[in-house]
Structure formats: C-alpha cells, structure tokens
Amino acid sequence: MTVTDTDRTVDAVRKTITVQTSPQRAFHVFTAEYDSWWPRSHHIGKSPMKRAIIEGRAGGRCYTEQEDGTDCDWGSVLVWDPPHRLVIAWQIDGKWQFEPDLAKSSEVEVRFTAEPGGRTRVDLEHRHLDRHGVDAAAIRTAIDSPNGWGGLLQMFVDRVEGR
C-alpha cells in the first residue's frame, strides 16, 4: 500500500526578537527572572499563580508556585548553556496536566546572540508539536477560542468526567 498523506510533520513555531541588552542579561531575565514577564494567565495550576521558577541547570524543573501552596511542573531544562542557549521540554498534555513522558512533549529552544550596539538577538523555536498528539492538539484548539479557555476547559472536563 502506498500512503502519501501520512506525513504529519508540523512546522516548528519560530520567533525572533532583538532586545537592547547583553546576551548575559537577556539570558538571566529569560530564566532566573521569567516570573517577571511570563503571561500570568498561562499556568496549569488550580489556584492563581504566585511565582514562576526555572531551575538553572540541565535537568532542572520548570514550575509555578500556586497560591494554594502547590507546585505545578510544566517542563524541564534539557540544555543549559548560559548565556547562549536554552532548551526546555514543554510537558503539558491536552488536559493541561503535566506529561512526564519526554517522548510526548514538545521542545522550546532559545538562542541568545550578541549584535552590534549592545543588542541581543533572541531566536525561539518551539518544535515537535506533533508529539502532543492530535487529541491534545484538538483540545488546545477548542480551548483557545475567543471565549477564553477557562470556561471551555471546564466544559471539557465536565464532559469527560461526567460520563
């Protein structure tokens, strides 16, 4: 059987920005101070997010501390090469739960390159999105609607658990 439409390769998301600072400081703010810029609405805890932490070493945890005292892991550091390069496993499944299996996780690589004028180019690549699986993809899509993901997520959870 010849199959021509099984290529499920999903293009990585790639973003580049330039910031007016050194690679050292850009790397530091991106990691040690990521609590100061990460969108507060983006966490997977059940209570509001209090603080966001990336542990600065290969194998380090990426997690948020929640107001109810719990920690919510969402990833882990795969490559820690300051101030040049950082790779993080994005370990959130379609039900917004931590996914321990790296084979089902996507990866975020961030590279910091010095540019003239004391600037730093930041290249971000979020790749292997297909590892999340099509059901996770569809749930994400459904959740990411103009009506806000919270209500839809609850609706989904109710439907899954209410059977």
Added chain:
Amino acid sequence: MNTYHEAQLDALGDATRRAILSRLIDGPLPVGEIARDLPVSRPAISQHLRVLKEARLVTDRADGARRLYALNPEAFDALREYFDRFWTQALAAFKRRVEAHPSKEKPHDRHRHRSHR
C-alpha cells in the same frame, strides 16, 4: 460559541473516540483495523468515526474497495497557531521587561513583581 469547537469537545468527551484517535497516530487505517480488539460493535465504530469526521479530527478517503481513516493534520495547524500567538505575546512581554531596566547589568534577586509573595 463556535460550533466547530463545540463539535470537537463533544467528539473528545468519549473514551472510545479517544482510543480511535490514538490508534490512528501511526498512520491511516481501515475501519476493520480500527475496530480490532475494541469492545464496541463495528456499526458503533462507524458511528464514532462519523462524529470524529464531523468534528474535523479525522479524514477519510477511498482506497480501492475500502475506506482509510486518518488523523486530520488541521488539528496540528491550530495547535501551531496557538503557540505562535502565545510566543508573540510572551516575547513582547520579555522585551518590555528587559528594556525597562536597560542600565542594570547585575540583576537583583528581588524585584517589584515578587513583592506580593
């Protein structure tokens, strides 16, 4: 509410349909292969496949005398768009944060955003 999203949520709120999606991850299958070992009748599988098709999670095509069912790559396009928007927002916030204190070469451990801990 967008009916496409509603249909997807409905489609995913069922264990058999999620099992069918998992089974298609390695490539397209005919209905007989999809139904194998599942504790559900063949007509029920066909009904589930119809729901998945209507929710645009699965596509089908003729392959000789049978039909092959496959995951719809569109679901991934939407996931990709989700992350595209997310990173645009997050990196803009990162840039604002970095450039708000351009002279600070030696970052502090503590700053105003953590004052509410």
